[in-house]
Amino acid sequence: AQKVTQAQTEISVVEKEDVTLDCVYETRDTTYYLFWYKQPPSGELVFLIRRNSFDEQNEISGRYSWNFQKSTSSFNFTITASQVVDSAVYFCALRDLSGTYKYIFGTGTRLKVLA
Amino acid sequence: ETGVTQTPRHLVMGMTNKKSLKCEQHLGHNAMYWYKQSAKKPLELMFVYNFKEQTENNSVPSRFSPECPNSSHLFLHLHTLQPEDSALYLCASSQEADRDTEAFFGQGTRLTVV
Numbered sequence: 001a002q003k004v005t006q007a008q009t010e011i012s013v014v015e016k017e018d019v020t021l022d023c024v025y026e027t028r029d030t031t032y033y034l035f036w037y038k039q040p041p042s043g044e045l046v047f048l049i050r051r052n053s054f055d056e057q058n059e060i061s062g063r064y065s066w067n068f069q070k071s072t073s074s075f076n077f078t079i080t081a082s083q084v085v086d087s088a089v090y091f092c093a094l095r096d097l098s099g100t101y102k103y104i105f106g107t108g109t110r111l112k113v114l115a
Numbered sequence: 116e117t118g119v120t121q122t123p124r125h126l127v128m129g130m131t132n133k134k135s136l137k138c139e140q141h142l143g144h145n146a147m148y149w150y151k152q153s154a155k156k157p158l159e160l161m162f163v164y165n166f167k168e169q170t171e172n173n174s175v176p177s178r179f180s181p182e183c184p185n186s187s188h189l190f191l192h193l194h195t196l197q198p199e200d201s202a203l204y205l206c207a208s209s210q211e212a213d214r215d216t217e218a219f220f221g222q223g224t225r226l227t228v229v
Contacts (some may be wrong), residue, residue: 007184044223045205052215089179091158103148105158106157
């Protein structure tokens with residue numbers, strides 16, 4: 001069965017600190033896709049990144065970076081030099097091609113960045 | 116206007132009311148989704164439409180009735196709801212349901228059932 005676990009329910013950091021949000025997934029498929037979304041207080045989920053299971057290269061986009069490790073089934077997200085605007089709930093999601101094409105979401109991690 | 120738009124943003128309804136949630140996407144996508152977000156729970160997929168055909172009904176109670184008249188519009192008709200149905204209802208769209216592309220979400224409708 002597919003599953004996404006975000007063990008950190010809530011994290012608080014002080015502005016300019018680095019923070020890593022953990023994501024562990026389970027799937028029996030060899031082809032799958034992983035996503036991170038940000039949900040600010042306004043409600044909509046904002047797409048951040050998509051990664052397929054054959055591409056284990058880490059990715060950096062500005063202050064955001066992602067570490068994908070198939071060996072540990074993890075897809076962690078790091079924010080460098082956090083800012084107050086980064087405060088939001090962050091969701092990790094999995095999508096495989098087993099037939100249902102569902103996006104399976106974790107329970108989310110609430111990040112609070114304090115000024 | 117671009118993206119995924121949901122109306123209304125907030126809705127309070129009694130258990131005997133009938134109301135509808137509306138979702139519209141201007142992205143040229145062919146797949147649309149309804150998700151339910153309750154406190155402290157993962158997002159729950161409710162329905163999937165691909166090219167206007169329903170491809171997924173995730174064991175949703177019949178008091179929730181989806182309608183997809185075209186690829187740009189998705190409705191969720193509500194009747195005789197229960198207080199535990201209070202949640203944020205999110206609509207999303209993606210290029211097609213069976214491709215690897217990301218989904219784009221609306222801001223949601225915050226539903227309160229009294």
